[in-house]
Amino acid sequence: MDFEKGTLEILPVALRMLEQGFATLPAVDARVPGQERISEVMQQVALRLRDNYPYFHPLYAGQMLRPPHPIARAAYALATWINPNNHALDGGRASSAMEKEAVAELAAMFGWQTHLGHLASGGTMANLEALWVAGQLHPGKKIAASAQAHYTHHRISSVLGLPFAEVPCDSRGRMDTGALQKLLAAGDIGCVVATLGTTGSGSVDPLPEILRLRAQHGFRVHADAAYGGYFKLAGNLTEEVRAAYDQIGQADSIVVDPHKHGLQPYGCGCVLFRDPSVGALYKHDSPYTYFTTAELHLGEISLECSRPGASAVALWATQKLLPLTRGGEFAAGMEACREAAVSMAERLSADSRWLVPFPPQLDIVVWAPRATSARVASEMSHRIFAAAAKRDLHLAMARLPVGFFPAFAANSSDPQETVLCLRSVLMKPEHREWLNQILERLDAAFGDAAA
Numbered sequence: 001m002d003f004e005k006g007t008l009e010i011l012p013v014a015l016r017m018l019e020q021g022f023a024t025l026p027a028v029d030a031r032v033p034g035q036e037r038i039s040e041v042m043q044q045v046a047l048r049l050r051d052n053y054p055y056f057h058p059l060y061a062g063q064m065l066r067p068p069h070p071i072a073r074a075a076y077a078l079a080t081w082i083n084p085n086n087h088a089l090d091g092g093r094a095s096s097a098m099e100k101e102a103v104a105e106l107a108a109m110f111g112w113q114t115h116l117g118h119l120a121s122g123g124t125m126a127n128l129e130a131l132w133v134a135g136q137l138h139p140g141k142k143i144a145a146s147a148q149a150h151y152t153h154h155r156i157s158s159v160l161g162l163p164f165a166e167v168p169c170d171s172r173g174r175m176d177t178g179a180l181q182k183l184l185a186a187g188d189i190g191c192v193v194a195t196l197g198t199t200g201s202g203s204v205d206p207l208p209e210i211l212r213l214r215a216q217h218g219f220r221v222h223a224d225a226a227y228g229g230y231f232k233l234a235g236n237l238t239e240e241v242r243a244a245y246d247q248i249g250q251a252d253s254i255v256v257d258p259h260k261h262g263l264q265p266y267g268c269g270c271v272l273f274r275d276p277s278v279g280a281l282y283k284h285d286s287p288y289t290y291f292t293t294a295e296l297h298l299g300e301i302s303l304e305c306s307r308p309g310a311s312a313v314a315l316w317a318t319q320k321l322l323p324l325t326r327g328g329e330f331a332a333g334m335e336a337c338r339e340a341a342v343s344m345a346e347r348l349s350a351d352s353r354w355l356v357p358f359p360p361q362l363d364i365v366v367w368a369p370r371a372t373s374a375r376v377a378s379e380m381s382h383r384i385f386a387a388a389a390k391r392d393l394h395l396a397m398a399r400l401p402v403g404f405f406p407a408f409a410a411n412s413s414d415p416q417e418t419v420l421c422l423r424s425v426l427m428k429p430e431h432r433e434w435l436n437q438i439l440e441r442l443d444a445a446f447g448d449a450a451a
């Protein structure tokens with residue numbers, strides 16, 4: 001296979017255009033001594049980087065990993081010639097403006113014409129800010145998230161000194177709102193995290209139900225859509241999942257990770273607040289960086305100080321090329337991922353060797369080999385995982401509650417038991433066209449593992 005290299009020809013053209021903007025400055029010698037040594041070291045780097053799974057290839061159907069769009073890579077690289085810092089306008093004037101525009105486009109995707117928000121280093125930091133704001137507004141009250149929510153919420157709550165409550169899930173990995181209702185009776189929950197796309201199985205919490213409970217109990221709703229946020233644009237969700245996305249704009253805060261489905265290099269998460277007045281909570285007096293202008297410095301509304309302007313530039317460029325619109329090219333990519341997952345799950349379900357606990361709600365498929373018990377299935381998953389990798393098919397594994405598999409739960413005495421399952425995050429649109437190849441290799445890997 002070949003890597004994309006076309007943008008390597010576009011980059012110098014753009015770099016010269018950028019350079020012309022500074023043509024009136026006195027000349028500085030821009031040559032770097034030791035080109036030969038740089039080339040030697042870069043070759044060492046290339047050799048070292050070979051020690052990776054091929055995340056960029058359609059036969060990598062494992063974890064949440066994929067390369068950025070070439071335009072994001074090129075725009076990020078171009079920005080590093082300046083290396084702007086989006087903490088203050090003084091450090092990144094153009095890139096701060098681009099961040100505000102790109103973030104406003106993300107907010108608009110969720111239906112918000114006004115918002116407060118910014119980019120963060122990832123979903124963890126973005127969620128930390130959302131829960132920090134929740135804690136400021138409901139001091140001492142609990143953060144509640146489902147048993148399938150990202151483990152980061154429990155850990156962040158502990159960092160923030162906020163108590164945490166885990167809400168059980170139903171057999172499809174969604175928050176059990178009956179159980180939530182019972183927890184709410186104690187009156188000590190300040191914020192409910194609704195996950196729109198769990199990291200394990202892409203399950204979507206029943207947001208409409210959660211919002212109904214908010215109307216009665218007055219907690220904050222934070223939507224963790226770090227993985228699933230961009231499915232807002234997909235036209236091929238089930239009715240139930242679509243209903244959750246249709247109401248996401250009613251959450252108080254939303255996190256979405258452009259470095260997951262938004263085609264960005266790592267280091268790009270985003271937090272959004274529906275009510276811009278929460279900005280007042282960030283108030284501080286920096287003696288250093290501010291305030292050369294009265295305009296908003298993003299560092300005034302962000303817990304992180306220095307942040308890469310290059311991330312904002314890359315995101316801005318990607319959204320220029322592929323606007324976040326329903327029916328557009330970017331949305332078609334999301335739909336292709338989902339189609340790949342739906343047909344993979346259908347084909348596995350129709351095959352007596354496999355158990356699919358539930359159809360994918362987004363583009364993540366989880367399945368297990370049919371076996372006499374959870375333990376035997378788990379051992380078998382492990383062997384199939386290894387056998388598939390030998391055939392260049394890279395899958396992932398997930399430990400899921402035995403309750404997701406009625407066939408195993410029936411003869412398991414321990415409700416805490418888990419099943420080690422196989423898992424594929426089909427987050428590259430190419431997976432759709434590669435599905436036959438993926439299933440052929442899986443079939444062969446099953447044979448290897450059974451032998």
Ligand SMILES: *Cc1c(COP(=O)(O)O)cnc(C)c1O
Binds near residue numbers: 228257
């Ligand atoms: C990935 C993910 C996170 C954590 O985000 P990072 O970008 O890895 O820091 C949080 N929540 C969900 C649902 C995720 O998928």
